[in-house]
Amino acid sequence: MLTHLDDPSPPEPSAGALGAVLSRAARLRRRRTNAVLATVAAGTMALGVVVGGLYVPRASSAQAEIAFSSQFGLLARGTLVPPSDLADVVFLSPDRGFAMAVHGSDTLLASSDDGGNTWRVVDPSLPTGFPAQLEFPDRSHGYLWGGAPTSSGSVPLWVSSDGGRSWSQAPIGPVVSDVSAIESGVWAVVGTCPVSPAGSAPSCPVVVEVSTNGGSRWSPTASTPPVEENSSLSISDQDIELARISAQRAYVLAFGPDGQGGPASGRIAFTSDGGRSWASRPDPCPPSFSFGQQLAASSTADLWLTCASQGSAGAQAKALYRSDDGGRAWLLAAAANAPVLSSNVTLDGAGGFPVGGYVTPYSLGHENLAVVSSADAWLYPDRSAVFETTDGGRTWRLAPGLARAGLVAGASGNVVFADATHGWVCETGVGLWRTTNGADWKRLGP
Amino acid sequence: MTRSVADDETFEEAFAELYRLAYRVSFRVLGDRGDAEDVAQEALARSHLHWARLSARPEGWVVTVATNLAIDRHRRRRRQPATIDEPLALVDPHLTERIDLARAMRRLPRRQREVVFLRYLADLPELEVADALGCSPGTVKVHASRGLAALRRQLDGAEYRGEDDAHASG
Numbered sequence: 001m002l003t004h005l006d007d008p009s010p011p012e013p014s015a016g017a018l019g020a021v022l023s024r025a026a027r028l029r030r031r032r033t034n035a036v037l038a039t040v041a042a043g044t045m046a047l048g049v050v051v052g053g054l055y056v057p058r059a060s061s062a063q064a065e066i067a068f069s070s071q072f073g074l075l076a077r078g079t080l081v082p083p084s085d086l087a088d089v090v091f092l093s094p095d096r097g098f099a100m101a102v103h104g105s106d107t108l109l110a111s112s113d114d115g116g117n118t119w120r121v122v123d124p125s126l127p128t129g130f131p132a133q134l135e136f137p138d139r140s141h142g143y144l145w146g147g148a149p150t151s152s153g154s155v156p157l158w159v160s161s162d163g164g165r166s167w168s169q170a171p172i173g174p175v176v177s178d179v180s181a182i183e184s185g186v187w188a189v190v191g192t193c194p195v196s197p198a199g200s201a202p203s204c205p206v207v208v209e210v211s212t213n214g215g216s217r218w219s220p221t222a223s224t225p226p227v228e229e230n231s232s233l234s235i236s237d238q239d240i241e242l243a244r245i246s247a248q249r250a251y252v253l254a255f256g257p258d259g260q261g262g263p264a265s266g267r268i269a270f271t272s273d274g275g276r277s278w279a280s281r282p283d284p285c286p287p288s289f290s291f292g293q294q295l296a297a298s299s300t301a302d303l304w305l306t307c308a309s310q311g312s313a314g315a316q317a318k319a320l321y322r323s324d325d326g327g328r329a330w331l332l333a334a335a336a337n338a339p340v341l342s343s344n345v346t347l348d349g350a351g352g353f354p355v356g357g358y359v360t361p362y363s364l365g366h367e368n369l370a371v372v373s374s375a376d377a378w379l380y381p382d383r384s385a386v387f388e389t390t391d392g393g394r395t396w397r398l399a400p401g402l403a404r405a406g407l408v409a410g411a412s413g414n415v416v417f418a419d420a421t422h423g424w425v426c427e428t429g430v431g432l433w434r435t436t437n438g439a440d441w442k443r444l445g446p
Numbered sequence: 447m448t449r450s451v452a453d454d455e456t457f458e459e460a461f462a463e464l465y466r467l468a469y470r471v472s473f474r475v476l477g478d479r480g481d482a483e484d485v486a487q488e489a490l491a492r493s494h495l496h497w498a499r500l501s502a503r504p505e506g507w508v509v510t511v512a513t514n515l516a517i518d519r520h521r522r523r524r525r526q527p528a529t530i531d532e533p534l535a536l537v538d539p540h541l542t543e544r545i546d547l548a549r550a551m552r553r554l555p556r557r558q559r560e561v562v563f564l565r566y567l568a569d570l571p572e573l574e575v576a577d578a579l580g581c582s583p584g585t586v587k588v589h590a591s592r593g594l595a596a597l598r599r600q601l602d603g604a605e606y607r608g609e610d611d612a613h614a615s616g
Binding site for chain 1: 477487583
């Protein structure tokens with residue numbers, strides 16, 4: 001972010017610098033000793049006239065800044081949560097939404113029934129903390145996964161059937177990488193090896209588990225997708241993405257830095273029969289752009305694939321590919337070149353993608369790309385601003401309505417749409433904005 | 447997450463890495479090599495006094511102290527009249543930006559300031575920032591987001607254009 005303020009040729013730490021530091025430390029120690037002796041002397045003289053009060057521990061400023069209504073500890077169910085305190089939102093209709101918010105050391109779940117104007121606590125302490133991922137296909141059934149691995153290296157899936165009031169751990173694992181629920185059918189991509197230290201486990205098979213009863217019972221698909229997961233990547237470098245287009249059609253993407261994320265071919269697996277069989281689809285992203293990928297769709301055949309390089313200093317090389325035949329053939333729609341980040345590989349993109357900000361995998365817990373039609377989509381890269389396209393992704397521009405409504409660029413957040421016109425942008429811990437016509441945005445809450 | 451330099455190393459062994467870190471954050475605020483070296487040495491000297499109880503994570507402490515020292519020095523320097531024979535603006539093309547940045551960082555609430563120091567001034571990953579501050583990654587994410595938003599507001603996003611600022615090229 002601030003590399004342009006760096007010294008282009010910083011001095012190397014030398015033995016002389018170490019000597020100077022130790023000398024300073026010795027002087028500081030002597031000065032401090034003298035000061036303590038002086039204080040003890042003054043304190044002795046004043047003994048007997050000290051009037052003291054009870055020491056009242058105070059909550060840290062960190063807690064105070066994110067406290068709701070000055071309350072500490074677990075919040076009661078039903079407590080109002082200001083939209084400005086939300087960390088991530090999902091909406092299943094123009095009115096009904098769920099959100100996570102960080103409160104002290106807990107991550108809470110809140111819900112809204114009025115399109116995001118008011119939020120109330122549903123569960124004051126979720127079993128896994130933000131930046132976890134959340135999905136609610138209906139008002140009752142919720143799925144929560146991601147976040148930091150447990151001490152045993154597992155990343156469990158938590159399931160709720162009472163609107164998020166209580167959660168139980170799903171009997172699948174050990175590493176649930178991604179989940180997608182469509183009505184009562186939910187799929188989970190599961191890594192079969194626990195998260196392990198870097199370099200100790202290069203790759204690991206993945207299976208797709210399916211539940212048709214809201215997450216109580218699970219069984220693997222008849223065949224497994226031909227992709228592997230790199231279990232030595234940290235969870236923040238999630239390298240598997242599940243994109244379900246319909247109840248039967250789904251894609252599994254495996255990606256990672258060069259030499260990771262499975263074989264170079266077959267990194268996109270596709271099924272059209274509910275997982276009974278899988279076929280490989282070509283991956284159009286060059287290896288240096290395969291640090292993270294995300295796939296979205298506006299229909300069964302219309303696919304949008306973003307991929308990106310390793311990020312640095314707030315910038316990331318990115319590419320957007322489109323397919324109108326379900327992923328058999330891809331066309332480059334736009335690119336953001338940053339040769340220093342992509343091994344000097346540059347792409348010819350008609351129009352442009354924003355260089356600033358990170359897309360997956362740095363944005364774990366956030367959805368960056370919301371596609372609402374074959375022409376219209378929204379992109380919110382991490383540490384950047386919200387961009388929109390109206391020409392199928394060839395050109396992107398800063399969403400003007402959001403800037404006018406007070407969204408400040410440079411933070412983190414997510415963009416979601418419940419339908420073609422009802423959308424929300426959550427700037428983590430800052431605010432929530434809504435559009436009801438796909439053009440005009442309004443900040444919600446006080 | 448990288449192993450902390452203090453896990454099993456003495457101060458002397460950790461010195462080089464910590465010195466580079468302290469110098470980098472100091473230079474980003476001050477833009478002057480001599481001043482940044484002086485601040486880095488002071489921060490390292492202070493860390494030496496507390497070495498036994500810095501637990502296994504000295505990076506966060508060193509970054510916070512170095513940045514606060516740099517901001518203090520920046521403030522003092524601004525109070526001194528510029529000399530004709532050493533116009534700072536000619537030496538440092540980013541002088542105005544550094545002044546605005548130091549002023550804006552001073553105004554952040556303590557926890558946001560600490561997170562911004564570690565996450566963006568020192569470029570530490572979120573998990574290491576969480577580790578250094580003893581809080582969850584989610585808390586770091588929230589404070590980082592709020593801190594950046596506050597900084598952008600103060601720096602007037604329309605005028606502050608760092609190299610990485612988001613832009614649509616098409």
